[in-house]
Structure formats: structure tokens, C-alpha cells
């Protein structure tokens with residue numbers, strides 16, 4: 001069975017086509033910088049030459065259309081027709097309390113995902129575009145959805161409730177859901193293998209640091225806390241999102257600047273974070289480049305980003321009463337040696353002995369960047385949300401026959 005996985009992030013769309021029988025990847029690729037001046041398309045057919053293009057791609061529907069063209073292309077393609085794709089698995093960011101597990105797509109499921117648009121305005125609409133575009137391109141092919149929120153459903157009420165009137169939870173389900181769950185789950189399992197210790201006895205802090213960023217406190221393989229909240233806006237500073245701030249700022253700024261609810265929402269989700277502080281870019285590569293060229297605002301944005309992450313690591317070590325390993329993953333966590341260094345060199349109080357040389361090595365392998373003597377291991381583990389989604393999709397589709 002061939003399963004196509006579509007992971008529509010806020011600024012990127014990643015895809016992988018898996019042959020499930022031997023867990024092989026027939027092709028993978030990504031469309032990055034969707035909606036920016038130029039998007040970057042990378043398509044890697046297994047055993048074939050990598051294909052790159054830079055073109056304007058303004059939204060996710062066009063991105064999927066391009067992916068479909070590439071997968072069936074006479075030169076760059078890996079299947080002769082779309083009928084060689086047996087199932088499609090989608091990443092959906094918000095599943096609310098309704099979805100504790102992955103499900104096959106039907107009208108009810110689509111309705112529920114739409115109902116959650118308000119709570120994940122950058123993500124659920126992108127995922128829905130993906131589902132609709134895939135249905136149009138591959139009619140009759142079963143589709144499954146895998147939710148970012150599902151893994152965090154193990155949190156206790158002490159972590160998922162906000163100290164506000166409890167009627168808000170009862171009436172409107174106002175609570176912490178947490179996101180990037182598929183990634184936090186995957187890297188925590190890989191971390192246990194890399195450390196050679198049972199997951200059941202580990203306390204981990206996993207840092208999924210991409211365009212969206214969150215960390216999670218994981219005890220014995222179960223999420224006990226995570227930095228994103230009811231929506232993916234809370235927690236760490238991100239590319240375009242503010243993360244934590246004093247909630248009183250919202251009504252204050254709305255009054256002073258005469259902003260509507262929609263405008264203030266858009267300000268915090270799309271016009272804050274690295275982009276707002278640096279005035280340069282929401283992309284960490286460009287921030288680091290500008291910082292190294294001496295730009296003060298880029299340096300401030302970088303320092304704030306690292307400082308806020310360091311504070312969460314401290315908070316989660318306290319929350320779990322200890323930590324065995326800190327894991328970095330996603331675009332920035334996997335690739336930015338500068339950011340990892342800025343965070344980890346000041347964790348000596350926790351017992352982290354950072355290995356700056358190991359950290360500086362560019363690699364796509366799972367690796368340790370703390371010294372052998374470090375009391376707390378620091379790991380870099382490339383995430384693989386797509387493989388987890390493919391497995392869930394495969395299992396659901398098997399259940400159909």
C-alpha cells in the first residue's frame with residue numbers, strides 16, 4: 001500500500017509518499033515559504049536527482065497541485081498515475097477534545113475540523129485546503145487525519161486548565177490542548193532508543209522549534225505539560241507569533257490603536273515574534289545571517305527567542321522535579337547550532353555539560369550534543385511527523401477491508 005502524507009504547516013507544506021510494506025520512502029519534498037515573495041520547492045524522488053525550483057506559491061491549494069504534478073511527472077515522478085496512491089494521511093493541528101485518536105475523513109469529521117478553525121486560524125484552514133485538494137485530485141481514495149493535539153490528551157487538569165472561571169471550560173472548552181503532539185511523541189520515543197533506556201523511566205523536555213515552536217514535558221512517554229495552549233499562540237516566541245504575553249496588553253492595545261478583535265488576533269499570530277522584533281524576517285536563517293553581519297535588532301530578536309526557550313526548560317525541569325534529556329527538533333532545533341548553543345550553554349545549573357564541538361557539526365543524523373559526563377543529555381533528533389501519520393493512516397485503512 002502506498003500512502004501519501006501531507007503536512008500543511010503554517011508556512012510550509014511537506015509531503016512524503018511511503019510504500020508501507022517495506023517502510024520505504026518513494027519520494028519526499030517540501031514547499032517552503034508559502035505566501036512569501038518566493039516559495040522554495042524541493043522534490044526528492046528515491047534514487048533520483050533532487051529537483052528544486054523557486055516560484056511564487058501564494059497558498060496551500062497551489063502547493064498541493066504542484067506536488068501532485070511532481071509525483072506523476074515523467075522525469076521527476078515516482079508513480080505513473082494518481083491511482084498508484086492508495087491512501088492519503090493529513091496532519092491536522094487542532095482536534096479539540098473531540099479527537100483523541102486519528103480518524104478517517106468523512107463529512108462529520110470535516111465539519112468538526114472547520115468548527116475548530118477559530119482555535120487554530122493559521123493551521124486548520126490550511127489542512128482543510130489540503131484535504132479538499134487531495135479529494136479533488138484523488139477521488140475515492142481514503143483519507144485519514146492525524147491530530148497535533150491527541151498526544152497531549154494525557155495532561156492532568158492542573159496543567160490543562162487556566163485559572164479563569166470554570167464555566168468557560170464547561171461552556172466553551174477553554175483549556176490547554178497543546179500541539180506538535182505527533183512530533184513530541186516521535187522524538188521522545190527515538191530519544192529513549194538513542195539513550196538506550198526505557199521510555200517508561202525517562203523525564204524528557206522536547207523542544208519542537210520550527211516556524212511554530214513548542215516544548216513539552218514528558219514523563220514515562222506521556223505528555224504532562226506543553227507550552228502551546230488553547231491555540232498555537234501561547235508559549236514560546238515564534239517566527240510570526242508572540243507566544244506568552246500579559247493578557248491585559250490585548251484590551252489595552254485594542255483601545256489605544258483602535259483595533260478590532262480580528263486585527264489584534266492577526267497582529268499576535270502573523271505580525272509578532274522574530275519578524276516583528278527584528279524588522280527583518282520571521283525566518284531564523286535570515287535572523288542569524290543579519291545578526292552575524294552586526295544587525296542589533298536581529299540580535300535582540302535572537303536573544304529574546306533563546307531566553308524565552310531557556311525559561312521554559314527551567315520551568316519544565318521544575319515541573320517534573322528533574323530531567324534526563326533535552327531534545328531539539330524541527331527546522332530551527334535540527335539546524336541552528338547558534339540557537340542550541342545560546343540555550344544550552346546557560347543550563348549548567350541543571351547539570352548540562354554542553355559539547356560545543358559536537359553541536360557545531362552539521363548533520364541530519366540523530367545525535368548527542370552534550371558530553372559523556374553531562375548529567376542531563378542534550379540530543380538533536382530530526383522529527384518525522386510524516387512517518388507517524390503514514391502508520392496511523394495505514395492502520396485505519398487496513399481496518400476498512
Ligand SMILES: Nc1ncnc2c1ncn2[C@@H]1O[C@H](COP(=O)(O)OP(=O)(O)O)[C@@H](O)[C@H]1O
Pocket residue numbers: 009010011012209210211212239282283284285286288330331332335336337
Ligand atoms: N540551516 C538553518 N539554520 C537556521 N534555521 C533554519 C535552518 N533551516 C531551517 N531553519 C528554520 O526553521 C524554521 C522552519 O521550521 P519548520 O519546522 O520547517 O517550520 P513549519 O513546519 O512550522 O513551517 C524557519 O525559521 C527556518 O529559518
Ligand SMILES: CC(=O)OP(=O)(O)O
Pocket residue numbers: 008009010011093123148179180210211212213232
Ligand atoms: C501547531 C503549529 O504551530 O504548527 P507549525 O509549527 O507547523 O506552524
Ligand SMILES: [Mg+2]
Pocket residue numbers: 009210211212330
Ligand atoms: Mg512544522
